[in-house]
Amino acid sequence: MSFQNLLLEQPEPGVYLLTLNRPQALNALNAATLDELTRAIAQVAGDAGARVLLVTGAGEKAFVAGADITEMQALSAEQAQAFSASGMRVMHALEALPVPVIALVNGYALGGGCELAMACDWIIASDRAVFGQPEVNLGIPPGFGGTQRLSRLVGRARALELVTTARQVKADEALAIGLVTRVVAAAELREAGLVVARSIAAKGPVAVRLAKQAVQHGQDLDLANACVYETSLFALAFATADQKEGMRAFVEKRVPRFCGE
Numbered sequence: 340m341s342f343q344n345l346l347l348e349q350p351e352p353g354v355y356l357l358t359l360n361r362p363q364a365l366n367a368l369n370a371a372t373l374d375e376l377t378r379a380i381a382q383v384a385g386d387a388g389a390r391v392l393l394v395t396g397a398g399e400k401a402f403v404a405g406a407d408i409t410e411m412q413a414l415s416a417e418q419a420q421a422f423s424a425s426g427m428r429v430m431h432a433l434e435a436l437p438v439p440v441i442a443l444v445n446g447y448a449l450g451g452g453c454e455l456a457m458a459c460d461w462i463i464a465s466d467r468a469v470f471g472q473p474e475v476n477l478g479i480p481p482g483f484g485g486t487q488r489l490s491r492l493v494g495r496a497r498a499l500e501l502v503t504t505a506r507q508v509k510a511d512e513a514l515a516i517g518l519v520t521r522v523v524a525a526a527e528l529r530e531a532g533l534v535v536a537r538s539i540a541a542k543g544p545v546a547v548r549l550a551k552q553a554v555q556h557g558q559d560l561d562l563a564n565a566c567v568y569e570t571s572l573f574a575l576a577f578a579t580a581d582q583k584e585g586m587r588a589f590v591e592k593r594v595p596r597f598c599g600e
């Protein structure tokens with residue numbers, strides 16, 4: 340599958356690396372890029388061998404500097420609705436991927452870029468990363484789920500402060516407020532992502548998927564029901580070859596050979 344504004348590579352077995360690749364516009368999301376993202380995510384979703392997806396931006400400066408303002412300024416209401424639907428689809432599709440999705444934020448993650456990063460399962464930031472929801476500067480509120488995902492990640496008060504002031508947050512503050520899980524030197528970001536991806540790819544694939552499913556869907560339930568949900572997924576794992584292999588390998592003191600079934 341070929342793309343104009345993205346690169347989709349498989350640097351290692353089971354590991355996909357998706358790069359937003361419009362560095363001349365700081366990787367801003369235009370309609371064509373959103374369409375390509377939908378196709379790229381569908382490709383990963385359709386690969387039973389996929390274990391993890393890393394998402395990053397091309398160039399030194401930006402992860403994604405937001406939705407493409409040049410393109411957006413001329414949208415009719417009808418086109419704005421299509422654009423919005425397309426952006427929402429991308430965020431939901433990313434979240435719905437059964438494998439872990441990690442954003443490697445290498446620079447500006449603003450507006451739709453911050454929203455894209457937050458739709459990933461977690462964020463590793465370079466020390467040059469800058470996060471923000473500057474939409475109010477343009478006379479619009481965030482529109483790709485930013486108000487909702489930011490408040491769930493950093494809490495209502497911090498989210499409101501950031502969304503209403505458009506204040507930008509550097510990597511160290513993003514770490515302190517729980518927006519990112521880790522900060523690494525810019526030159527080490529890709530390798531840091533690959534190390535985590537490799538570690539996930541070596542685990543029981545079904546177990547990883549079930550764990551993601553439990554965390555993701557369980558958080559929308561009350562604790563008692565979420566624990567019932569977890570129990571059913573836990574029991575399901577005992578119907579897999581991977582559970583047999585994982586435990587047999589432990590008893591036999593060897594490395595497990597998971598088949599993903």
Ligand code: DAK
Pocket residue numbers: 363364365367404405406407408409410411419420422423426447449450451452473474477481482483
């Ligand atoms: N869109 C289009 N082009 C952009 C861009 C963007 N968001 N951000 C940067 N660029 C382009 C610049 O225009 C410039 O292009 P040339 O002039 O070279 O042709 C090039 O990238 C380099 O940018 P700068 O020259 O500005 O670089 P600086 O280092 O000086 O500044 C910056 C970097 C990131 C601080 C600055 O570029 C900046 O403030 N960019 C805009 C950031 C921003 O406001 N982002 C939020 C966009 S609004 C919706 C749902 C969601 C959304 C919209 C609608 N619906 C429900 C309908 C989402 C909205 C947003 O994301």
